[in-house]
Amino acid sequence: MSLLTCKDFLQELNDYLDEAAAPGLRREIEAHLAECPNCWVICDTTKKTLRIFKGTDLYPLPAEVHSRLMEALRRKMTGGEPRS
């Protein structure tokens, strides 16, 4: 029987997902998840949320943005504006 409430579980969710929860707490969380279907769903879907975001580069650097950056730096390094 888990001593954690659903509210406690939510407070610890971050550390649990980041694998930063201490072993004792981790066991309590897992006991709670085993008996609380709602918290299990929240945990599972939050985990998937992070996985999907980490697996998708929403904003890859466009080649022309890279070129303009290098051009601006080249001007700065060789040009009139001295390093302060």
Next chain:
Amino acid sequence: MNPQPAPGNGADDVALVGKAQAGDPEAFAELVSRHERSIFRLARHITQNEEDAEDVLQETFLKAYEHLDEFRGDSKFYTWLVRIAVNQALMKLRKRKSDRSVSLDETFDTGEETMVREIAVWAGDPEQLYSQEELRGILASAIDSLPPVFRTVFALRDIEELSTEETAQILNLSVPAVKSRLLRARLRLREKLTRYFKRKGDDVFAYL
């Protein structure tokens, strides 16, 4: 097409930074090519706009070059860059929304009771439900709907994979403040995505 987070430890930047500080332009160019993707992505997440993100990208590296001598190695070079970029990006936001100031201490709408509204099991392979283009649209609009401080914390911690402590340092927030903002950001995104990814036919059980 995986994102390329900054190298987890910037330890191998140290030698390049030393060379760049001694005036080697190629060493600086190498540092740029290591970190430009991450800085651009971060700026794009915060400013929500490609033009502003490009400005922030250029300003970050130009400033870094100008102030390279002031970098003393107290933090990783990458963290130092991110700090410049975040400041530039937030400045852009403030300028754009001059009627509404953007503060990292925003405390609006943090009621815990609003944190979890919908609880529904997701389809087995949620990513497969949509085309790559549709998926990107869904993710972009979910993250864009977060208030600036939430999406900044989320981008730093969960996209660029900085530690909680580094994120706190960059944003001048306490560690507990970063943690609570990150939790709210994660739960809100979960909530937004649930609308698209929940298993069909489960609606009847979807509400507490």
